[in-house]
Amino acid sequence: MAPLDTTGEPLEILLPRIEGAAPAAAIAAYNAWLAENPSSPQRFAAWFNLGVVLAQSGDRAAAMIAYRQALSLKPDLHQAQVNLGLALEAEGRADEALALWSGALQPNEARLPLLNHQGRLLETRKDYAGAERALRASLLIDPRQPDVVQHWSHLRQKGCMWPLDGGGIPGLTPDALALLGGPLGALALTDDPALQRRIATAWIDRKVPAAPERLAPVQGYRHARIRVGYLSSDFCRHAMGFLIAGLLERHDRSRFDIYGYCSTDEDRSDLRRRIVSAFDHHVPIGHLSDEAAARRIRADEIDVLVDLNGLTRGARLAALRWKPAPVQATYLGYVGPVPIPELDWMICDSVVVPADQADHYAPRPLPLDGLYQANDDSAPPPAPASRTDEGLPDDAFVLACFNNFYKITPDVFAAWMRILHGLPKALLWMTDDNATGIANLRAAAQAAGIAPDRILFASRCDPQRYLARLGCADVFLDTFPYNAGTVASDALRMGLPIVTLAGRSFASRMAASLLTAAGLTEGVATTLDDYVAAALRYGRDPAALSAARAALSGGAWLRSGGNAEAFTRRMEAALSAIRL
Structure with missing residues (x-):
């Protein structure tokens, strides 16, 4: 968060400033x-x-x-x-x-x-x-x-x-x-x-005021290979970076020329090196003004510019407002409307943006033929974690939610307390996000008649251990109205069934889309009562839980929704369709 109010000018009203002096x-x-x-x-x-x-x-x-x-x-x-x-x-x-x-x-x-x-x-x-x-x-x-x-x-x-x-x-x-x-x-x-x-x-x-001019030609270009530019501040060990790496590597270079416009802070990670290597042209723009960045993109004659930030930290919306590419789309970084007129498309799928909600979005939704979310299937699975190592009792029914605390709402937390009342041996396992939130969640549990020690908090850790932890849980409980995105696909990758609540917005339907791709839609609820009932069913019916786990076993997720090669072909079809 940048300073909200900084005073850095001399007090000219009290003493004349020495003008023009070095x-x-x-x-x-x-x-x-x-x-x-x-x-x-x-x-x-x-x-x-x-x-x-x-x-x-x-x-x-x-x-x-x-x-x-x-x-x-x-x-x-x-x-x-x-x-x-x-x-x-x-x-x-x-x-x-x-x-x-x-x-x-x-x-x-x-x-x-x-x-x-x-x-x-x-x-x-x-x-x-x-x-x-x-x-x-x-x-x-x-x-x-x-x-x-x-x-x-x-x-x-x-x-x-x-x-x-x-x-x-x-x-x-x-x-x-x-x-x-x-x-x-x-x-x-x-x-x-x-x-x-x-x-x-x-x-x-x-x-983000409008820019004074449009840079890209209205009619577009006619390159032999489609020039696709990906614009992001998160080409690093960030959730978006983990998801996008496989797509960048698998683009068909006989048809596409891939540019990476990067304002990412250097984290010297293996993932960052991998992403940078996946670009045909890595173009650092973090040091450039928004106008200069836009003019560089225009000079490269990008056919389709894909913004991967949306309205998240590090976004270069002011550069997009110069319209440096004839076609501009937003994707993945922000799962909601990004209403600037210079954006033409929001890449999504037909589950996260149903047809009856499409008119509420700007820019116009561009549904892929299948799951909207890119995934990387190249990383080997982590070594299994043990409940003992994670401080979990072997005989408990572990309900996990590793989403950030800001996604937890009073209504969803109340539903979790109902689930814990209905499953006396269940524990709720969450991320140690911040001390204020932990204290307030424990107090809310106590007020709901649930012993605070039935909520456990896992410390932050490296990505491999985090993935292994997911395998220690029995069921993942999603948040609403902001679902898990990357975390939900990680849970499915590790064979962990999900219970989610699907609403009207993109953000409230991400897990439903992932579960649809996995063929496990019995975990998708449309009311809080149904959400509670789905979690209780998994907790009380071992056969139902075993069937869900079996559906996700043996790398099933990586062969379906997590298949990076199949996703890349779907994304390329969409990019080809919108090129002018």
Whole structure:
């Protein structure tokens, strides 16, 4: 999360800025002014301005001294408190930064940046309860802060702070709270694709203005091989990277020329090296502006540009708005509407976007002939894990859900508690996501009459151990309205049956699509009562569970939905069809 409000400009209203001066000259000028004016009431501004210039020149230590001098003369100078705190944070002294910001006494309008920075920094430390309190305090002063509303709302989702609206924010209607909650949070808030589209549109209107011109020719190109560009910030050890690697490697090079437009941070992983090697042309664009990135894509005459971020972190939507390719599609990274007019298609399938919901989406849905999700079938299965090694009792019925906490809603958690009441020997096994969420989930279980020790939390681990863990469970319980995606296909790969609830939106039908591809649709429910009943059936009927496991045994998933070769041919057929 980027800083919500950063003060980094000199205080021109208090002391005339030294215009056009190089940093060294400006530093010398401010020092000279301070030496010549030992009694001026404007000295605090000069010290602050000196701190800004020193920081901009890279001398953080001297800048901190200057900010402290400014504060010694004017203790309520909130700009100096903000900037000094940011410098302390950059030095790795986060506790000192938090103490400085929380101890500042300011009028309400000056407290906003201090509270917002507290919230931002506490969120990076996964202190979601503290971050939520800071941002809520900021919104109680001024609710007209869309970015703060978005982060506050998502913090409550991540920390399982229910009710999710926190009892409301004075000055914001429930509809306004929903619209400002952000596109990622929207997928876990509602299964209404029309509302998801409204939320995404509101975010795009604030964040991604239209570009001044269209770069690609309307009529397209006529290349002998179709030039396909994949655009992403996640060509690394990221869920998208694990899914997409097999597709990139298997493209038919006699028909397709594959470009990778990459703004990924280097993680030096084997997966990243594999993905980069799979491109015919690897084009780093992380250092380029959005316009420059768009012009590079245009110069390469890409026929079809496939955006793999959508509305997730690292997206280059502003580059897409230049329309650098004649055909542009969004795929995989964000499973909801991405309503910018420069996108032509959203790659999906007929299960995740049924025909009666297609009109709610933008861009236009492009259903593949079969499962929408790419998978990599080249990795060998991990060595089996043991329940003993994972701290699980051998005689328990283990219900697993390794989804992120923000996907868990009060209704789904209540359904899980009903399942645990109906299966006295069952345990719920989850990921150790964050301390705030764990505390709140345990409290909610206690309130529902379930002993908190019936919920176990698995620590984060490497991908192979995570896959092996899935084999230790009996049933995977999905979340709603934001289903498991990569995690669901991993569960099926490891022979773990899934119980899911399918709604109206793409995000709420991902597991249903995966189960349909696996031929195991008895795990797909359409009401919460049916969802509970399906889980109870697996827990009470060993024959039903054995049949489901048998359907997934012997690598069945890799021969069906997880078949990367078959998926690549389906994707290529779709890309060929939409090329101009």
